[in-house]
Amino acid sequence: MAALDVNGIRCSYNGKAILDNLSLQVVENEIMCLLGASGCGKTTLLKAVAGLLPVSRGEIRIHGRPMNAPGVAVVPEERNIGMIFQDYALFPHMNVAQNVAFGLQSKEKNKARVRARVAEALELVNLAELGDRYPHQLSGGQQQRVAIARALICQPRLMLLDEPFSNIDTQVRMRLIGEIRSLLKGQGISAIFVTHSKEEAFAFSDRLALFRAGHIEQVGRPQTLYQHPESRFVADFLGLANYVPATVLDSRTLVTAMGTIGSQACLNAEPGTHGQLLLRPRQIQLSLTEQGNGRVLEQQFLGSHTRCLVECLGVTLEVSINEPLPAVSQVNVGIVPHALTFFPDTRQGQRAVA
Known part of the structure; x- marks a missing residue:
């Protein structure tokens, strides 16, 4: 009862x-x-x-x-x-x-x-x-x-x-x-x-x-x-969200400007579907490298973490990192493995992760 x-x-x-x-x-x-x-x-x-x-x-x-x-x-x-x-x-x-x-x-x-x-x-x-x-x-x-x-x-x-x-x-x-x-x-x-x-x-x-x-x-x-x-x-109300243009390659893979990104769960969208990949600030990893695909634009030390604004292949991302990076750093942007959340353009508002 x-x-x-x-x-x-x-x-x-x-x-x-x-x-x-x-x-x-x-x-x-x-x-x-x-x-x-x-x-x-x-x-x-x-x-x-x-x-x-x-x-x-x-x-x-x-x-x-x-x-x-x-x-x-x-x-x-x-x-x-x-x-x-x-x-x-x-x-x-x-x-x-x-x-x-x-x-x-x-x-x-x-x-x-x-x-x-x-x-x-x-x-x-x-x-x-x-x-x-x-x-x-x-x-x-x-x-x-x-x-x-x-x-x-x-x-x-x-x-x-x-x-x-x-x-x-x-x-x-x-x-x-x-x-x-x-x-x-x-x-x-x-x-x-x-x-x-x-x-x-x-x-x-x-x-x-x-x-x-x-x-x-x-x-x-x-x-x-x-x-x-x-x-x-729901995504925007509950926290900061980055949206990256993406296309479904297969049931577990998205294609983005940053390359292909694999999902730990099946995507509920047909191959070829265009939409937006949701990435929370903690789902993005940064590593210093001169040949990186991203550039640090801005940083704010907030005590428990550092807010970092990064430009990556035409997309601006907000990332949460533990320690500040050197100013105007070149970084490589990677994605923490997880079950991806994808919003198809033609069906906005529907979750695309099984």
Whole structure:
């Protein structure tokens, strides 16, 4: 049984469809990321799952239970979900323990049990010693941990996170992402995570669904979408992309200005098909040589890597290398062996790697 099953739903604002015939499934203990630009529909889907937005068509099931159907309309507080927001939504006049206890007090009247559950939740998020503090006395990362503890205390089976890391400093963000991911996995909680940051999506999710204008362009493991996008839109959204004119020679070979390039997987295109070969910056290798086929035009040292702009046989490529090269170097441009991604000119947007 899926943790969440969204089947052909339609949601509208002021009569305009934002989501139309959208389907998505989240399996047990999976973290699914909804990734996309502002206004693409990802938060609309989150609100529909939470019961905060009506669904005019289609069905939503949470752990097999229908949330909307003829004669069925399950209110948000009965959906057994936890929600974590971008702005934390903490009560400033309540201390940490009171904020965490707030959602449980309407369900559990035994004060001793409430205190015990609060202590357990704060222990999970490493705030056991801060129960008496108030939100303004905490850092952004600590405030987000309070929001997480408050969502966990009612023991939800599905967690919804709406851009929860956007207000947190960059240095803290990746550590907190790791902590929350481990916490959700350890508690066996499925989650849907909304963001517009591909870095957060890559670090936090098991699978991601890339949204575009109210529909899902592609869904799968982050590595799969990055390395084998099914469209130019997906390729460009998820990272820097070089495109090299190419022609299919056979099922595993492309012909380019740089010579023939072999693929580690079959190309889903007929021999003679013209199109574009996608190359990520790390899929290109440079080696210094006076007889090389490329010339370094520009370099930028970025700490973890060096961005290198190279002109090769009339094609300008952006390459990621570990160490800077001597200025205006002559280099040989090679391709790291991998399963090539090829977009035919006559069928733009279709992946050409089996």
